[in-house]
Amino acid sequence: MENKTKDQKLDTIQKLHLETQQWNSSFFLMNDELLFIEQLLHSYVFEPNTPNLFERLQDYLERLKHIKSDKTNMQKLIVHHENNLGGSIESKNNKFDEDVHVEHEKLKAHVANCLQKFQILKAEIFNYAGGILKRRRPD
Numbered sequence: 244m245e246n247k248t249k250d251q252k253l254d255t256i257q258k259l260h261l262e263t264q265q266w267n268s269s270f271f272l273m274n275d276e277l278l279f280i281e282q283l284l285h286s287y288v289f290e291p292n293t294p295n296l297f298e299r300l301q302d303y304l305e306r307l308k309h310i311k312s313d314k315t316n317m318q319k320l321i322v323h324h325e326n327n328l329g330g331s332i333e334s335k336n337n338k339f340d341e342d343v344h345v346e347h348e349k350l351k352a353h354v355a356n357c358l359q360k361f362q363i364l365k366a367e368i369f370n371y372a373g374g375i376l377k378r379r380r381p382d
Contacts, residue, residue, distance in 0.1 A: 252340065256328055259347050263325050266354045270314055270321075273361060277311060280368055293375045303368050310364060313357045317350075324350055 284300050284307075324346060331343045 253332065255344075256332055259344070260325065260328055262347075262351070263321055263328070266321055267318070269354075269358055270318055273314060273358070276361075276365065277307060277314075280365065281307060283372060284368070288376055289372070290375045296375070299371065303364070303371075306364055310357070310361050313360070317354055317357050320350055320353070 281304070284304055289296055289300075324343075327343050327346065331340050334340060
């Protein structure tokens with residue numbers, strides 16, 4: 244009976260670890276997207292006579308800065324959580340296991356919120372930028 248419980252525990256921890264790897268992968272991809280968006284916003288490809296262009300770009304850059312900070316904090320929390328998952332394998336304390344699972348669910352909600360805020364901002368930037376990019380004239 245104890246062996247089966249240990250196998251079930253290991254299976255659960257492996258599932259949680261896989262989910263944390265998926266979060267890390269999402270944040271890794273987010274790095275490239277953030278770099279692209281920042282380069283886009285700092286470029287000179289926008290129509291210069293667009294009303295409030297400077298203010299809008301500054302707002303986007305400030306919001307990106309906050310998202311980058313949130314992402315960095317989330318990545319630190321994920322590393323800490325992964326360490327706890329490793330400790331949970333060795334633990335015989337059911338309370339510790341429950342705490343790790345509760346921590347995972349809270350972290351999952353925070354990760355989803357961070358990724359969603361980024362997706363919303365990214366869509367907003369792309370929609371705005373698409374309408375005011377300089378048009379190249381055919382030669």
